[in-house]
Amino acid sequence: xxxxxxxxxxxxxxxxxxxxxxxxxxxxxxxxxxxxxxxxxxxxxxxxxxxxxxxxxxxxxxxxxxxxxxxxxxxxxxxxxxxxxxxxxxxxxxxxxxxxxxxxxxxxxxxxxxxxxxxxxxxxxxxxxxxxxxxxxxxxxxxxxxxxxxxxxxxxxxxxxxxx
Numbered sequence: 001x002x003x004x005x006x007x008x009x010x011x012x013x014x015x016x017x018x019x020x021x022x023x024x025x026x027x028x029x030x031x032x033x034x035x036x037x038x039x040x041x042x043x044x045x046x047x048x049x050x051x052x053x054x055x056x057x058x059x060x061x062x063x064x065x066x067x068x069x070x071x072x073x074x075x076x077x078x079x080x081x082x083x084x085x086x087x088x089x090x091x092x093x094x095x096x097x098x099x100x101x102x103x104x105x106x107x108x109x110x111x112x113x114x115x116x117x118x119x120x121x122x123x124x125x126x127x128x129x130x131x132x133x134x135x136x137x138x139x140x141x142x143x144x145x146x147x148x149x150x151x152x153x154x155x156x157x158x159x160x161x162x163x164x
Contacts (some may be wrong), residue, residue, distance in 0.1 A: 035153050042069040044083035049147030049154025055083035056123065065120045088145035089161060090117040093124060097134050111137050115158050131159040 036046055041057070045067075048055035057066040059073035060080040072079050095113035111129040116122070129137050130146070143158040 035150060038152065041071050045069050046153045046155075048083065048085075049145075049149065049156060052147070053085045054088040054145045054156055056086050056117070056119070057081050058084045065117075065123045067123060067125065086117055086119050088117075088156075090115040090125075090143055090158070092129065092137065092139055092141045092143060092158075094139060095129065095137055097137075109134055113137070113158070115143055125156060128157050129159065130157045136160075 036042065038046055044055050045057065057069040058064065058081065059066060059076060059078050060082060061078035062073060062076040064073055064075040065084075065086070066073060066081060069083070071081060073081055093114045093116045095111050097109050097111055099109045101108050111132075111134055112126065113129050114124050114126055116124050129141075129143065142161040144161040145156050146159055147154040148157055149155075
């Protein structure tokens with residue numbers, strides 16, 4: 001007896017939490033945004049946009065910001081880590097322009113960037129640059145956070161900062 005990949009995928013969907021099964025529409029196409037699974041370690045990061053501020057995990061022992069969020073500090077291994085509000089300002093370290101419509105309802109082109117936050121060298125977020133013509137995006141561009149709310153997640157996106 002052989003089990004084809006589609007049958008295995010259907011079994012996978014039956015076994016995963018309901019949150020993931022809602023990622024698919026009736027034609028089994030993935031939507032534009034894939035939402036993260038919220039955990040105790042990352043919940044404050046993904047939901048901090050609700051208050052209009054970006055919060056990043058920070059070690060209370062050595063003051064190192066930690067992203068992605070973790071229960072322990074990568075620098076000193078302390079478990080005294082909690083989310084703290086950051087400025088939401090940074091600069092584009094690198095970027096690429098996606099021109100391929102990977103999904104049927106995906107609007108292209110769009111910019112995928114790594115933004116280094118102002119609070120700490122190496123404190124990087126992978127994100128999208130919005131509210132800016134793609135040809136105007138440059139490495140080193142100063143940006144600020146804005147949020148896109150989808151269900152119970154506030155996605156941090158970045159736009160040019162008019163106050164450099």
